[in-house]
Amino acid sequence: MDDSAPRSVRSTFSWLVGASQVLGLVSVVLTGVWMGHYRGGFAWNGSVQEFNLHPLCMVLGLVFLHGDAILVYRVFRNEKKRNVKVLHGVIHLLAIIISIVGFAAVFDFHRAAKIPDMYSLHSWCGMATFILFCLQWGMGLLFFLFPGASPWLRASYLPIHVFCGLLLLVMAIGSCLLGITEKLLFSIMPAYSQFVPEGVLANTLGILLVCFGVLLGYLITREEYRRPPNPEEESLSVHFNTFTEGSWRDDIPFTRLTSS
Template structure:
C-alpha cells in the first residue's frame, strides 16, 4: 500500500523506469566524457605537484557533485519510493551534503589556480551564476535539514515550506546547468589560441557534445522530479515518522 486505501498498482508510473534509466545513462556518459576531455585535451589532474592541472578538478568535481549528485538527490524520493520516509530524508540530505563537499573542493581548485596564475576571480558571468547557484544550494540544504529533520518543527510548517523547497531546489539545479554551459564555452574560448573551435576542432566538438548532455540530463531530471504522476505517494507510517522524535 502506497497510500491509505490506495493500492500501489494504481499509481500512474508509465515510462518512469525507462526515463530514470535513461537519465542515469546520460549522467554517467557525461562524467565519462568529462574525464576523457580532461585527460586527452587538458593534461589530466594534479594538485600542488602541477598547479596548471589543478583547475581540471573544478569542472570534474562540479559535474559529479553539483550536477549528477544534485539530480540524484532530487530524484531519490521517486526512484526509491518504497523506502521509509525517514530514511529517504537522511539519504537525500546525505547526498546533498556530499555534493557540497565536492563543490567546496572544486571551488578551492579554481580559486587556487587563478591566484597562482594571476587570473582575476569572479569576473565572468559563469562565475556569478555559478556562485549564486552554490549559495542557493547551501541555503537549501540548511533550510531543508532544519525543516525536515529537526523533530521540533511542527508538521504545518513542514507542509508550508515543502513547495518552496521544491521550487528553489529546481531553480538552483537549472542555474547549475546554465553555469556549466557558460563555463564550458568560457574555457574553450580561453584555451583556443588557434581558433580551432570555430573550425570544428575535435576538442570543440567534444565540448559541444558535453553541453548537449548537460541540457538533456538536466531536462530529464527536472521532468522526472516535477511530474506529479511520478511522485511518491504517502505511506501510512509517514505522518508518524514526521512527528515522532524517536524515528
C-alpha cells in the same frame, strides 16, 4: 514504483530513470575525458592541471549528484520517508564536499597564476548557485530532518524547497554551460569554428547536461511518478489547510496539531 501502478507506467518510469543515469554518468565521463585527454590531466600543484579538477567536480557534484538526490524521492517511493530523507541529505552533503574541492582548485590555480577571481558571468552564477545550494541543504535539515519545525511550518515550506531544488539544478546546468563556453574561448578560440574534436566534445557535453536536466525535470513533475502520500504527509497537508483556510477548531488539541 508502487506495485499498484499500471505496468506501462512502471516500465516507462524505469526506462526514464535508467536514461537519466546514463546521461549523467556520460556527462561526468566526458568532462573527465575533456580535462584528462585534451587539457593535460589532473594535479594539485597550482598548475592548470589543478584547474581541471574544477569542471569535473562541478559536473559531478552540483549536477549529477544533485539530480540524483532529488530523484531518490521517486525511485524509493515506497521506502520509509525518514530513510529517504536521510539519503537525500547525505547525497547533497557529498555534492557540497565535492563542489568545495572544485572551488578550492580553481581559486588555488588563480592565486598561483595571478588571475583575478570572480569577474566573469560564469563565476557569478556558479558562486550564487553554490551558496544557495548550501542554504537549501541547511534549511532542509532544519525543517525536515531535525524535530524542530512544526507541521504547518514544514507544510508551508515544502513547496518552496521542491521548487528551489529544481531551480538550483537549472542554475547549476546553466553555470556549467557558461563555463564550457568560457573554457573553449580561452583555450581553442582560433580553431573553435573549425569543428575541432575538443570543441565538438565540449559542445556534446553541454547538450547532454541539458538533456539530463530536462529528463530530471520531467520525472520530478509528472504526477504519476510522485511518491504516494503517507500518513505523515497527509497530516501535514491537513494541518496546512487548517491554518491557511482559517478553519481552526477549538476541539482539536494543540498537542495533536504540533506533533510530527
